[in-house]
Amino acid sequence: MIHALVLAAGESKRMGMPKPLLRFGDATFLEQIIAVLRRSGVDGITVVLGARADLIWASIDLSGTNVVINEDYRKGQLSSLIAGLKNVPAGAHAIILCLVDNPSISAGVVNGLVDGFRKTGKPIVLPVFDGRRGHPALFARSLFDELANAPMEKGARHVVSSNRDKVLEVDVHDRGILTSIDTPQDYRSCFGAEPQVISKKP
Numbered sequence: 428m429i430h431a432l433v434l435a436a437g438e439s440k441r442m443g444m445p446k447p448l449l450r451f452g453d454a455t456f457l458e459q460i461i462a463v464l465r466r467s468g469v470d471g472i473t474v475v476l477g478a479r480a481d482l483i484w485a486s487i488d489l490s491g492t493n494v495v496i497n498e499d500y501r502k503g504q505l506s507s508l509i510a511g512l513k514n515v516p517a518g519a520h521a522i523i524l525c526l527v528d529n530p531s532i533s534a535g536v537v538n539g540l541v542d543g544f545r546k547t548g549k550p551i552v553l554p555v556f557d558g559r560r561g562h563p564a565l566f567a568r569s570l571f572d573e574l575a576n577a578p579m580e581k582g583a584r585h586v587v588s589s590n591r592d593k594v595l596e597v598d599v600h601d602r603g604i605l606t607s608i609d610t611p612q613d614y615r616s617c618f619g620a621e622p623q624v625i626s627k628k629p
Contacts, residue, residue, distance in 0.1 A: 428470045428471070428516065428518045428519045428520055429468070429469050429470055429519065429520065429521050429522070429523060429541050429544070429565075430469065430470060430471045430472070430473065430515050430516055430519040430521075430522050430523070431464045431467075431469040431471070431472045431473070431522065431523045431525060431537075431563075432473050432475070432508070432511040432512070432515065432522045432523065432524050432525065433457070433460055433461065433464070433472065433473070433474045433475065433525045433526075433527065434475050434504060434507045434508060434511065434524070434525070434526050434527060435447040435457050435474055435475060435476055435477075435483070435527035436475045436476050436477025436478060436480075436497045436500040436506075436507040436510075437477065437478060437500065437503075437504065437507070437527075438477075438478040438500070438501065439478065441609050441610045442608075442609060442610060442611065442614070442622065443611065444622060444624050445478070445479045445482065445483060445624060445626070446527050446528050446608070446609075447476075447479075447483050447487070447527050448482070448483060448486055448487075448624040448625055448626045449530075449608070449614065449622055449623070449624055449625075450618075450622075450623045450624065450625050451530050454625075455486070455487060455624075455625050456527050456528070456530040456608075457474070457483065457487055457527055458487055458488075459530045460525055460527065460529075460530055460532065461474070461489075461492060463532055463533060463534050463537065464523070464525070464534075464537065465491075466534040467523075467534040467537035467538050467541075468537070468538050468541050469523055469537065469541070470519070471493065471516060471519075472491070472492040472493065473492065473493040473494075473495060473511055473514055473515065474489060474492050474493070474494050474495070475495045475496075475497050475507045475508075475510050475511045476494060476495070476496055476497070477496065477497040477498070477499075477500025477501075477507060478500050478501075480496050482626055483626075485626075485627055486625065486626040486627045493514060495510050495511055495513075495514045496510075497510040497511075502579065503579060503580070503582075504526075504582055505577060505579050505581075505582040505583075506579075508524070508574060508575070508582060508583065509574075509575050512571050512574060512575055515571070519568065520544075520567065520568055521544055521550075521565050521566060521567045521568060522565070522566055522571075523537055523540060523541070523563050523564070523565050524562075524563055524564045524565070524566060524583060525562065525563040526562055526563075526607075528607050528608050528609050529561075529562040529563070529604075529606060529607055529608075530606070530608065531603030531604075531606040531617075532562065532563055532603060532604065533601050533603060535599075535601065536554050536563070536599050536601050536603075536604055537563065539554065539597045539599060540552045540553075540554060540563065540564075540565040540597060541565070543565075543595050543597045544565050544567065544595070547595050549567075549593060549594065549595035550566065550567035550569050550570050550590070550593045551564070551565065551566055551567070551570065551586070551587055551590060551593050551594045551595065552564070552565035552594075552595045552596075552597060553565075553587070553594060553595070553596055553597070554596075554597050554598075554599045554601075554604045555596045555597065555598050555599065555604075556598075556599055556600070556601060556602055556604050556605055557602075559605055560596070561603075561604025561605045562604055562607070563604075564583065564587075566583070566586070570586055570590070570593075573586050573589075573590075574586050
C-alpha cells in the first residue's frame with residue numbers, strides 16, 4: 428500500500444494569502460493535487476491542514492481524504508510531516524510526500540515513483556528532470572522515524588542527504604516537478620496573472 432501525504436498547513440507568509448486556495452485553472456492548488464493523486468495508483472490520501480484550516484475545509488471538498496489538523500503548524504513544515512506520519516495507515520509501505528506549493532505534479536510522475544519503489548525497494552525515490560530533483564518524493568516506512576526526528580529547519584531534506592546510498596532517481600519528462608510557488612512573483616511567472624484565491628467564508 429502506498430499512501431499520499433499532502434502538506435497544506437503553512438501560514439503562506441511570503442504569498443500573503445492561503446496557498447491551498449490559490450487558483451489553478453478552475454480549481455485550487457489543493458484540489459488540483461488531490462485530483463492528480465486520485466488519478467494515480469496511490470491507495471489513499473491524507474491532507475494536513477493548519478493555518479486557516481476552517482476556511483480551507485469550508486472551501487474545498489475533501490471527502491474521500493483523511494484530514495489531519497496540525498495545531499503546531501507555526502513550528503514549520505516538519506511539524507506537519509510529523510502530524511501526517513502519525514496518521515498514515517498501518518499497512519502503508521511508503522508515502523508519496525506532496526507539498527501544496529508544488530501543484531504542477533502529474534499522475535504519471537507519481538506512478539513512476541511508485542513503480543520505481545516496487546521494482547527496486549529503494550526507500551527514497553525522487554523524480555528528476557534535466558538533472559534536477561523535484562517533487563513529489565517517496566519515502567518508505569523504514570524511514571518514517573528518521574523523518575519524524577529530522578532537524579526542524581531541514582526536515583525531509585536532511586533524511587535525503589543522510590541516505591544518499593538509498594536514493595533512487597527516476598528520470599521524468601515533466602518540468603512541473605520543479606515548479607514551486609511560494610511568492611506572488613512565482614505565481615505571476617507560472618500563470619501570467621496575479622495570484623487569486625477561490626474560497627467560501629466558513
